[in-house]
Amino acid sequence: MEARPIAELRAVTKRYGVVTAARGLNLSIRPGEFLSFLGPSGCGKTTALRMLAGFEQATEGEVLIDGRVVNGVPPYLRPVNMVFQQYALFPHMNVAQNVGYGLNQRRPRPSRAEVAAEVERALQMVRLAGFSDRRVWEMSGGQQQRVALARAIVNRPKILLLDEPMAALDKKLRHEMQIELKSLQRELGITFVLVTHDQEEALSMSDRVCIMDHGQIAQIGTPEDLYDRPQSRYVADFVGRSNFIPAWVMGMVGDHIRAEGPEGLSFTARTGAPLTIGTEILLSLRPEDIQLALAGAPDGHPMRITHRIFLGEHTEYHLSSSAIDHLVTVVPRGADAVLRNLTVGTEVAVCWREGAPLALTRD
Structure with missing residues (x-):
């Protein structure tokens, strides 16, 4: 028996006034998979991600997470965390304070010892053990990205959402981080949902890729399926x-x-x-x-x-x-x-x- 989807979009449409950013999206995301939304700028991929996160609300249709309709539920009450393109780290805080920020917002608040232990565990996972006292502005782009990942996974979300997190990295570092990110996903067993316009990034890391075109899903499949058996010129031209x-x-x-x-x-x-x-x-x-x-x-x-x-x-x-x-x-x-x-x-x-x-x- 197939496991229940960890997240679903059911006939989801998002409008901004007269502009339709996403139209009739139907998608089931499997537990523990690495799924990517891939497409050019303005295709609706980020809108889909933000509706899963709760930063945008669907105009029509239903968004479900772990079997529960979450339309109208704010981001902080959803079992998801998001890594933004610019990382959104707090420059006045050191690494440990950034990573532990979400833990300190819980009620009841965990003890300092509990927060410190969870922060250290998260930093070890992203290979930043010993960086707790470092200021984020003293770190490289790749290290800052790992801090953002540690801050996201420390809360143990059911879904980790990534909005083009490697766009600012150079090609070699981006390739290294792709390998590390996929390895981390396997280790954690958390569902990862990535938004990217970089086809190599999507193909190299994803279990499945969702190709977006003008606010609609053009095709969903494994990287091999999309490359070998595209269903339209658009997909054949965009993938490879x-x-x-x-x-x-x-x-x-x-x-x-x-x-x-x-x-x-x-x-x-x-x-x-x-x-x-x-x-x-x-x-x-x-x-x-x-x-x-x-x-x-x-x-x-x-x-x-x-x-x-x-x-x-x-x-x-x-x-x-x-x-x-x-x-x-x-x-x-x-x-x-x-x-x-x-x-x-x-x-x-x-x-x-x-x-x-x-x-x-x-x-």
Whole structure:
């Protein structure tokens, strides 16, 4: 029997005057999972998070936490804690005072010894043991983020809400903190709900990702599902990178479709929904699924290199032909040196395995 959701949004809509920030959200969040809201600015992801936190109230629908409707319940009476993008630490307090602030607001108030013990336990969890007396303004951005996390987990919430907490960190530190945050979540067993616009952040840490688009949920799934089986161009384009080629359904080949693209190019593609012959579709083709070869390779489509971008672990090539206006592929650092060092203007050939393209209906 599946466990009861720790939180739910049931047909939730949020309006600010004539502006609808979230529309008809239906979502069940599982106990102990790491779920991310992912999308561009203004898509409604932060609004959804703030309605779970209680900082915003739903205009329509119900918000439930641990089986209880919490519409109208203020944040401090909900079993949740939130880590804000700017951390919201008190500069006049040291680390221990910041972390213990929420404990000292409880009634009846715990003893000083109890607060000190809980604060030390939380600091050990975020690897800041021995920092109790440090002033927060003396700490790095990564350390401040850990203080904010310690302050949030010290109250042992049922749900920890994170509003883009790593946005201010540099890329290397952000990657390190992603690993630490996921490890902490596993150790605590608390449900984490993250808001981010960074797809790498969402994919690397989440059990499930909720893709938002114009206030609505575009698709929910595991990172692998969203990457391998996006249900729309929007999701395919937002999660990872993809090339899009217009085509038409010509027939079926087992579980795949046979499609015809520009200038008679033939494709065998995967599909997530039944498609009829003659349907106009878009083929989504990931850059890493495209093999680059020297001009004249058998079964290759001739193209010309328009841009070459060296990115360290791989080289990115932008290609063009009369049939396909723009195509991006990547060549790993460990590939043949000839393929890694092709120059702009060089004629090449590209191919892809059968079933690599994914057929999407045109939006």
